């Protein structure tokens with residue numbers, strides 16, 4: 424660890440030792456990352472990955488941490504955050520090119536102001552372009568994959584590749600970038616010519632509905648459970664299933680199933696990853712007892728050894 428740290432420092436890559444991960448996720452939960460790195464260029468990402476691989480240190484790449492549960496034990500390796508340094512966007516006609524750290528709500532708003540349609544459903548998603556592509560995020564039965572022309576990513580060896588949208592393995596809340604070996608760097612999206620007034624109006628409506636439905640005043644991670652088609656057919660969307668099972672308001676420690684929307688777990692103040700995982704375990708067990716099915720999680724868990732998986736796979 425020390426050697427990796429001194430090499431990163433020598434190369435002037437921005438690195439912090441023992442950074443609290445609470446500051447880097449919307450749930451405000453998590454221990455310390457041994458190394459927390461915020462590269463400023465693709466070259467710095469390459470150098471970082473090279474140094475970490477050489478030392479055999481695990482690493483994980485994150486955006487805004489709006490879909491992640493960090494463990495209370497933190498990460499015994501490195502967390503690489505692609506943030507503001509990767510927020511360049513350029514528009515050319517109906518195409519938009521953006522770097523991985525682009526903040527999705529502002530990308531949606533800028534597109535609207537240019538009269539471009541296609542990101543209305545994303546205006547309330549508090550993530551980065553890299554994170555949204557990795558998650559194939561979206562709402563209102565739409566997802567980013569539907570407008571992706573191509574994505575560039577770096578593999579674990581530091582080589583940059585370009586993949587067409589059709590090669591990104593986009594499916595419901597999933598893509599080929601979730602296997603932790605690919606760092607999304609940039610993407611080109613193809614939007615549709617419209618005019619700014621109706622696009623803006625739709626965004627205002629989307630935000631209004633989300634504000635009314637979601638518990639946005641407490642730290643949360645968006646939808647905890649994902650939509651399982653079999654469960655949905657018989658029981659409805661995940662929030663409805665949790666509610667039908669009488670689990671709304673259930674609390675363990677400071678983690679609580681939201682009273683406002685049962686597919687959200689809110690942090691009442693000092694929730695730990697143990698609280699959240701225990702609560703999810705109970706909710707899944709009751710849902711299994713009632714429906715006979717295992718409900719999957721949309722939220723991803725970052726283990727102390729640096730692997731990232733859909734949370735239910737770590738229970």
Ligand SMILES: Cc1cc2nc3c(=O)[nH]c(=O)nc-3n(C[C@H](O)[C@H](O)[C@H](O)COP(=O)(O)OP(=O)(O)OC[C@H]3O[C@@H](n4cnc5c(N)ncnc54)[C@H](O)[C@@H]3O)c2cc1C
Pocket residue numbers: 449483484485486487488489490491505523547548549550551552553554555556557558559560561562600601605606607608637639643644645646723731
């Ligand atoms: C209030 C709230 C509402 C939400 N509403 C929605 C919604 O409507 N629809 C929806 O889909 N999601 C929603 N989410 C969840 C979340 O915002 C999305 O999943 C978003 O795409 C995550 O982006 P992020 O930058 O925060 O990624 P992170 O949470 O940091 O990471 C998520 C995953 O992407 C990977 N990743 C991140 N960046 C990269 C990169 N550059 N290269 C490779 N992999 C990367 C991480 O390793 C991790 O596996 C919501 C969350 C909150 C808190």
